[in-house]
Structure formats: C-alpha cells, structure tokens
Amino acid sequence: MIFAKKRYTLTIASLIFGIIIALQFRSVLFQNKEKLSASHTLDSINVQLENEKKIGEKLKEEINIKSKKNDEYLKLFVASKNNDTLEKQWKSTMQKAGLTDVKGPGIIFTLNDAAIKNAENITLSIVHDIDLLLIINEMKKAGAQAISINNERIIATSEQLCIGPTIRINKKRILAPFEIKAIGNPDKLKDSLIKSEIYMILNTSNIRMDIIKSNDIIIPKFNGNVDQFISELEEVE
C-alpha cells in the first residue's frame, strides 16, 4: 500500500519534472528566436539612421558652399550699390539673428558630469537640461551678447532638452562635456556665475566646472536650416 503510494507520487513528480524541462527548452529556443528578430529590426533601423545622417552631412556641406557663393553675389551687389546704409542694415540684421560668426571678449565655461558618481542618487552627478538652462540664463542676466554650447549657437528658438544621456540643442544631440562660450564683459560674466545659486548647487554635487576669461572668444553662426524654425510664421505688415 505504502509502497504503491510512493511510486504514484514519484511518477507524478517525474511527469511534472519532464514537462517543465520541456517547457524550459521551448522557452529558451523561443527567446533566442525573438532576440534575433528584435535585434534584426534594431540593426536595420540603425543602418537607416546612419544612412540618413550621412545624407544630412553631405547636404549641409553643399548648402554651406552654396550659401557662401550666394553671399558673395549679394555682397558684390550691396558694394556696387555704393549705399552704406543697405550694407550696414544687412550686416546688422544678420548679426542680431545669430547668423554670423562673431568674436569678442568673454568666457568659456566647461561643465562635465561628476568624476565619481553619487552612489545613492546618480542623477545628482549628471549635468541636466535644467542646469544648462539656468547657467545660460545667468549669462544672459550678466549681459552675454552671443552664446554657444559645443559650438551650437543659441538663437531665439534654441531649446535644451534632456534625451537619455544626451542633451538636444537646435535639434542636435550633444554629449557632455559641455563647453559654453559667451561674449560679454568677462569679469561681469565670471563673477555673476560664481555667485549664482545654480553654480553653488552644481558645485555641491561635484559637477566639474571650469571658467576661463578671454579677450578673443570665437562663436560660430547658427548652423542649420533656418527655414524650419519660421515656417509657421506669417509676417504682420
């Protein structure tokens, strides 16, 4: 009696054992198939993305060359007009729009994630979009006349948006370290920054920061397709 019962239990146990092993094998095989198809899609999108980026770079180069040629023609025309006012107006408007390379006195402010990350709260050790926003605001308060982050010129429509480990500026993704150049009064810029709340907060979190004053800061023009930033606007006469 007792013996039969034990054999019964053993049989059932082995049955279940067998079924589970079979299930395990099946799910492992299934997983591998899924992983393969998922990584195929990932790969194909990656390839497409790389492709589009290459196309974009080539187009930008062409546009750069053609813009220069266009500018030369316009300059010749403006010069031939012998009209100083027109030339001044053109240069001044382009400058106010951030569409010209400029140089002048100012500072270079470098920010980087903390060298040793905070084990309890890693977000404290990373530079975020709000940090860049506040720093740039401090520079504007101190009279910065032109600003760029990693050579992206800040214009009226420039955003700073965290996307994962990158920050998106002028629709381009930028990684730390961040080099912010600002043209203005170097002493005023540096002093205002060091005394600002955001600087102290970042300092406490061990965010690496460095400010260099200079008399010869070069800030590039906004380098992108301007039209996409004004396509919905209608001028009011």
Added chain:
Amino acid sequence: MNIGKNLSIVFVCIILGLLVSWQYRSIYDNNKIQSVQATRLEDLKDQLIVEKNNNDNLRKRNEELTKQISDYENAKGNIDLYEKNLKTELERARIIAGLTDVKGKGIVITLSNTDFGIVEESDLLTLINELKASDAQAISVNEERVVSSTETRVAGGTIVLNGIPMTSPFVIKAISDPTKLENSLRMIGGVVERLEQYKLKITIEKKDNIVIPKVRDDGSVIKTDLLTPINK
C-alpha cells in the same frame, strides 16, 4: 531501503522546485529585456523620423540656393534679381531675430500665482524651454518677445524679462501647431504637472490667430556692441 526511496523523492522535488522558480525567473527577465529593447527601438524610430524631416528641409534649402545661384549666373547685371533675393534674405534674418510682428496658430498660456505658490524664474524658464522644444516658432511673455538674449530674473516681487519687470499673471503666447504644443505641456511628468505641483495656476487656450509683437529694437534687448564680425 525506504530511506533511499524517500531521499530520491525529496531530491526530485527539490529539483522540481528549482526548475519552477527558474522558469518564472526567466519569463520575468525576458519581459524586462523586451521592454528595454522596445524603448530603444521607439527612441531610434523617433530619431529616424527627425533625421528624415531635417533632410527634407535641407533638400529644399539646397534646391532654393542652387536655383538662386544659377539665376545670378544667367542674368548677370540684372539688379532686380539681386534686390529681390537680398530682400528675402533680410526678411528671413529679421524674422529669426524677432524683429518683426508675426501671427499664426498657437496657444495662449496664463500662469499665475496662487495663495500657495509663487511663479519663480525657473518656472518661466522651463515653460519657455518646453515650448521651444515643442517647436514653438515665436514666443512672447506679457507682450515681450522672447529672443536669444532674453533673460528671466527675479527682482523684488517681480520677474524681469527683457529688462521689463512683470507680475503675475503671466500671459505666454506661442505660435506653432496648437495641439502639439498643448500635448507636450500636458504630458505625464511634464511642465503643467510640475507647475501645478508647485501650486501655481496654469490655463492653456488654443487659438487660430495669435499675434506676437516684435522685440523692441532700441538696443535694450539685443545688444551687439561687443560683437566683432569675422570676415572669412
């Protein structure tokens, strides 16, 4: 004898238990990996769409420039052509600089203090930044045009923008696709949620015809006296 058989049953049951827990664990882990992969995939797809749109815009600009240059070369000395193109370039620059009044579809946001919360400079900053990130093409706060040099600064009980002190309520206008703008602001974990957590009052109204004034061109907002052009 019996001990042997008991032991074997115990042995089998232990292995069974291990297998069952292993099965559960691997299903759980798989789900986690799949969801991480799915997010990565979504993110890459988004990037792809952005790149494709950018490239379309670049192609348009490229064609426009090619045509302009060939026009110049075909009609040397035709002053009207140059004049027309110069005017277009100038207008484009003026719009980007914020030097023109503009109108279009968009939204009007009213951000105000309440008994429990006061608007801070970072609140305005993040709101304006979110609008820019959602492709707002022109923005004004209490009729002051937001341009590249626009600062927000707390001074006493006011917030100073473009050098003009302002108090609550802050009326922020933005021109772009109204639905897209409102959705970005209202998403979970987004700006509206955060501002409401700070006990501020925020209302959003979609409008078909918003007029945003140009920036004051009196030298108080856009300053260029320290800028020297680089001639290549």
